[in-house]
Amino acid sequence: MSRFQERKWSGEKGKKFGRVTDPYLPTEGQEAAVCTGCQALYQNKRWFFDDQLYRRLAGTDKVKEVICPTCRKIKEQYPEGILTLKGDFFQQHREEIMALVEKEAARIAAKSVQDRLIRIIPGGKDRLVVETTSEKLAQHLGRTVYRAFKGDLDFRWSEMNKFVRVYWSR
Numbered sequence: 001m002s003r004f005q006e007r008k009w010s011g012e013k014g015k016k017f018g019r020v021t022d023p024y025l026p027t028e029g030q031e032a033a034v035c036t037g038c039q040a041l042y043q044n045k046r047w048f049f050d051d052q053l054y055r056r057l058a059g060t061d062k063v064k065e066v067i068c069p070t071c072r073k074i075k076e077q078y079p080e081g082i083l084t085l086k087g088d089f090f091q092q093h094r095e096e097i098m099a100l101v102e103k104e105a106a107r108i109a110a111k112s113v114q115d116r117l118i119r120i121i122p123g124g125k126d127r128l129v130v131e132t133t134s135e136k137l138a139q140h141l142g143r144t145v146y147r148a149f150k151g152d153l154d155f156r157w158s159e160m161n162k163f164v165r166v167y168w169s170r
């Protein structure tokens with residue numbers, strides 16, 4: 001727990017003094033903000049992907065170029081969800097299970113700006129840790145593995161932070 005209370009994330013600086021700041025808000029006369037990392041667009045306080053709109057706006061003065069909160073979390077390795085996969089069955093079916101996790105994560109990430117993988121950390125032969133930018137994605141990936149391979153699934157939320165640990169084992 002203490003490890004996570006010490007976490008610093010620059011994306012939250014604006015909240016420090018209780019001010020309502022929105023660093024992504026396009027300036028007067030601009031149509032949207034665009035993330036130079038993942039090409040996500042920001043309009044009406046919402047992040048989304050739209051290839052057509054991106055192609056129309058990119059490189060023009062109609063957009064404000066920013067780094068979106070998700071790309072920031074990935075760059076600064078600031079997970080809001082951690083999924084741990086472990087067990088003898090996992091060890092024996094590791095490639096199959098990881099292929100499922102990566103495929104499902106890629107499917108979600110293609111349509112949801114907020115839900116992406118940060119990194120996959122090998123934790124020895126029978127264990128693997130998957131860090132995600134959102135609670136939702138860690139839970140979803142845990143449920144995906146559970147649906148495909150059964151086993152045990154457990155969720156533990158942090159009370160202090162917006163953060164979940166998901167454990168799957170078999």
Ligand SMILES: [Zn+2]
Nearest residue numbers: 035038068071
């Ligand atoms: Zn981005």
